[in-house]
Structures are given as structure tokens and as C-alpha cells.
Amino acid sequence: MSEKKKVVVGMSGGVDSSVAAWLLKEQGYDVIGVTMQIWQSEDACAVEENGGCCGVSAVEDARRVAETIGIPYYVMNFRNEFRKNVIDYFIDEYRKGRTPNPCIACNRYVKWESLLRRSMEIGADFIATGHYARKEQLPNGRYAVRNSVTAEKDQTYALYNLTQFQLEHTLFPDGAYTKPEIRRIADEAGIPVANKPDSQEICFVSDGDYASYIEENSDYRAVPGNFVDKDGNVLGRHRGIIHYTVGQRRGLDLPMGRRVFVTEVRPETNEVVVGEGQDVFAGRLVCDRLNWMGVPEPAIGEEMRALVKIRYAHRGSMATVRRIDETRAECIFDEPVRAITPGQAAVFYQDDWIAGGGTIL
CATH class of the missing domain: 3.40.50.620 (HUPs)
Incomplete structure (x- = not known):
């Protein structure tokens, strides 16, 4: 044996x-x-x-x-x-x-x-x-992460960056x-943690206060700057760019008399751009740091159709994914999507397995 x-x-x-x-x-x-x-x-x-x-x-x-x-x-x-x-x-x-x-x-x-x-x-x-994910070896010989049987707990989005060697040796x-x-x-089975609650926050920032964590664990200090609209008009003062992310509505403390949202963070000018709800939607993104998983690395200019997820909780939107150059790809969505956020991952799914993904620019 x-x-x-x-x-x-x-x-x-x-x-x-x-x-x-x-x-x-x-x-x-x-x-x-x-x-x-x-x-x-x-x-x-x-x-x-x-x-x-x-x-x-x-x-x-x-x-x-x-x-x-x-x-x-x-x-x-x-x-x-x-x-x-x-x-x-x-x-x-x-x-x-x-x-x-x-x-x-x-x-x-x-x-x-x-x-x-x-x-x-x-x-x-x-x-x-x-x-909550599955591994599958596709007909093309490549390993891919496949959706779990439960959409509610599916965790494949966070696994898009694994290599072929890593997947080969993963269960x-x-x-x-x-x-x-x-x-x-x-x-x-008598496992003593059967009813232990799930962990919800990032493990090393248990209270969710990312800005305080950054200041306590680095030499960076948040510098207040201007809230501006898309035309550059000053609307108020912000607490520092590390407090904000695209799509954010709460915590802006802007007396606008209506709902406004963060649409862009500009570190070079220390500005946070805010706009109306429709300003948070866009039809295109570009990503780099690419990892091709279920498909071989496409040629420059090659296109494929995929369901693209732009954050963990996003259900995904259909798009045409095209390799732009050696380091970047673009996704052209069939319909505008909300809050495309630089730094988050864009993950490309075909059927229920991951074709590839990258980091949004």
C-alpha cells in the first residue's frame, strides 16, 4: 500500500x-x-x-x-x-x-x-x-480555483493570485x-469550536480604525487637505487621505444638504474628490500585477469575455477583458459598475472558475 x-x-x-x-x-x-x-x-x-x-x-x-x-x-x-x-x-x-x-x-x-x-x-x-473554494484541473491542464458550492460564503476572490505550483499542492x-x-x-465530530463566531475584521486591525493603525505602526501622519468637486472647487476640509476610499459616504462631515460620495483620492495634491451618486459609476478599469490562472497568459491585444468582480462582496459584472501590454489589462463593462477602487482586485471568472485577475489602478 x-x-x-x-x-x-x-x-x-x-x-x-x-x-x-x-x-x-x-x-x-x-x-x-x-x-x-x-x-x-x-x-x-x-x-x-x-x-x-x-x-x-x-x-x-x-x-x-x-x-x-x-x-x-x-x-x-x-x-x-x-x-x-x-x-x-x-x-x-x-x-x-x-x-x-x-x-x-x-x-x-x-x-x-x-x-x-x-x-x-x-x-x-x-x-x-x-x-470555501474548490480546486479544479481544467481540460487545458491548468489548475484553477472554482467557486464553492455556497455563494454566501464563497472565498475565491481572495485566492485569485495563487500560482500554478501553489494550487498543485493545495487542498x-x-x-x-x-x-x-x-x-x-x-x-x-465533537470539535470544540463548532459554534465559535466567524472573524469579521482584518485580523491585525480588530477595531476597524485603519487610519489610527497606520499612524501607530509607521512614521506616517495624516495631513488635512481639501475636499473638492470634479471641477476643483473646494467644498471643505478632510482629515487626511488615509481616512477615505472610493464610494465612501459616511464620515465625510460635509454640510452639502444631500448625499455625496468619494469618487477619487489624489495623494499628489492631498485632495479627496466628492460627487453625486452617479459619479461613482464607471464603465472601464485598468489593472496591473496580473496573474493568469485558469487560462494561459493572453497575447497583447487578445480579448476574452468574463464575469469580473471588483471587490469581495461584489456579485460580478460581465465585461470584455483585454490585455493592453506586458503588465496591464483593461475591463470594459457591459453596464457601468459602482466604486471601482484603486488597490482592490479585479478578478476574472469564466463559468465558475477564475481565469485571472489583477490590481486596479
């Missing part, structure tokens, strides 16, 4: 990754549980406040789960990788007037690149997570289940 395949499961202490580990063990894999130590503070109280996948409670919960299902468990230190590829990137993007997606960066460079490398060094064949056991099914499996 061939030796069982070894898989390292990234365990956050939540129900999804816990059930992923249980499912893989039930399928006959040699499972090892690992929690990635990514918190930056040595102070236990500060770490605990982070919560999510960064806090001390995550380690304790994951350890209890590993003991319950009978698998070895370790904590691996990824502080430096997380600081460089996630926190520094997060801060730098906001300073540039863009809205980053740290989960995408963490997936690509920490959970997959760093964790996969260390896992293979200890003899693992695969890594696995509790993401997504939860992708075939809905969230209620995952909780039921956990309850029936």
Missing part, C-alpha cells in the same frame, strides 16, 4: 479550518495542524486584543482541536513575512491613496508561499485551509460544503 499523503493544515482556531483538518484525516491523509504566528507584539494582552487569526486564543483553540481529532500540532513563526508582505504593503497602499486588500496579500505571500515552502521542507505533499476540503453543514460536521 502506498504511503499516505502528508498535508499541513493552516489552523486559525476557527470552525472552518478545524473541520478541514478533520475531513482530511477522515479521508486518510497524514494531517499536521499548524498555526501561523503572525502577530507583531510580544505583549500577551496586546496580542489577545487582536483576536481573529492573530490572537493567543487562536492558538489555544487550534491546539484543543488538534488534540480532539488526534493530529500533531505546531506553531510556526511568520512574523517577518507578515510584516513585510501584509502590514507594510497595507500601510504603503493607504499612503498612496489606494485601498489595499491585505487578505489577498496574506494568502499569496504568507499562507501559500511561506507556509507551503516550510511544509514541503518537512516532507508535506500539500497544504490545506478552511477556505480545499471545505469547498464542497455550506457553512451550516460545516458547523454540523464539527458538532457531530
